[in-house]
Amino acid sequence: MRPITGRDELDLFCRLPYAFNEELADDLAAGRRRPEWMWVALRGDHLLARAAWWGRAGDDTPLVLDILDLDDSAAAPDRVDIGEQLLQTAMAKTLPPGTDPPEYSRLVPSNWRESAAAERVVKDRMTVLERTGAQLSVERLRLEWRPGTPVPQPSGRLAFRSVGDSEELIDLMTLAMDGTLDDHSRRDLARMPAREAALRHYEEEFARYTSPREWWRIAMLPGGDPVGFVIPARNDYNSIIAYLAVLPAHRGNGYIDDILAEGTRVLAEQGVPRIRAATDLSNTPMANAFQRAGYVNFERAINMTWN
Template sequence: MRPLRGREELDLFTRLPYGLNAELADDLATGRRRPEWMWVALRGDRLVARAAWWSRPGGGAPLVLDILDIEDDVPEPGPDRLDIAERLLRTALAAMVGDGAQPPDYSRFVPPDWREDALPRRIVEDRMAVLERTGARLFVERLRLEWRPGTPVAGPGGRLAFRPPHDSGELVSLMTSAMDGTLDAHGRADLTRMSPREAALKHYEEELALYSSPRDWWRVATLPQGEPVGFVLPAHNGYNPIIAYIAVLPGHRGNGYIDGLLAEGTRVLAEQDVPRIRASTDLGNVPMANAFRRAGYVNFEREINMTWN
């Protein structure tokens, strides 16, 4: 059990299948991953388990464990499959995180109907079981959504006007207001540890401000007299065009403004002739999931998030 010795071992690492395999070479080239963050368990020259962490380009420490795989297609899986994966994960965490420190959260993309088919369900539950052995627990399951070219985009309805935020201060202030009553699991968890403004500033500084896409894509929605009712932040995360954040302010919820906001954000990105637009929302955030469905977004995957909190 060891980390990769260098990029030349990427072919070894990708012997186990997963959708992120196609991104690994570029991730290594851009600094989102490092060979020392990519661990393998070998039996002779056979790869039997692997784990890898991701960060933003140039990040000094891993932010998320997003690959944990075990041999799934062997004719007679041995009873020690999960034991090997657990040992690999514990060995890697001891080397990378150290005793007493909280490991980065876990994320895995899974089929939208993963519970309904025996093989995908076993693949997902095996990995969750390994993580649970090390003290992790399920934090949230999320819907991954996609808008595809040719899908109609609703035109401006006349109820709302749109403009870019005046500056980062205005946006953080609006984000702070939007934390009131949020249904987002990550936002609710942040509010148990910090004030709404601290949570909003953390989200802005650690994610939104780091996107290289134009900030003039961002939109604040206002009533005709100028009062803000919400905002939508179209962006590009280095992999895909995305709806990075969308929210209606507490005093204006329940009036259907979310549809206009989402249509505006989708329109901004569609005008860039993008091949797709991605978005995510918690499985339990039914109002937001319904808004994406009405806007023509399809649920192409889910995401499992686990944490050691």
């Protein structure tokens, strides 16, 4: 059990299939992955299991564990045992001592519970993680808008403008925390005040986007009162709806559809090949809004944490 030596062992690491395999070379070149963050369990030259973390370029520690795969041809107890041993070994060598491991986030088929084979694969990985102390945090819907899907015309109920500055957006994010259905936000609120959580989210995500901030939109009533906001952006891989919120005083009026439509229009006008988004499986209002807007649930994500 060891990390890969470098790009020269990517073919070895990619013997187990996953959609992210095609991105690994670019991630290594950009510094989002490091060979010492990519571990394999081998028996001779046979790949039995693998694990890998992802991080932001320039960071010394990884941000998320997003790859954990087991050789499906091995017997059930053996493959889970090997996966546990690999992950324990890799965490001890890769992560700073005395800290909670970063979140596990793994993409799975949207219908993974409907296939016995897919369900077994997902649950084997979850068993490995549970043995190291992780617990299921949330299951998320991964959504995609595709060119040719109609974008609703503005209803006229709301007006939109660009965000004035970071302080204005952080203020609105703080307000939106009240009554949020988002699991990550709820966990942040259990540890810190709403404004601190909003500031942390802004600095760790929105401030890092290189796409134009002119895309960001605040939704307003005709009199100018803010109703909510949407953050259309581009991350390292896709155009995305990074954040969408309706302020507490205006929830229940259907404004979410107008705000999502505006964010979708901003990106669609750039001629993008797709728009990606995500929301918690349990966040029914948000999931329904994406469905009404023509977004397709093409996969899910399983998130697990150690804290």
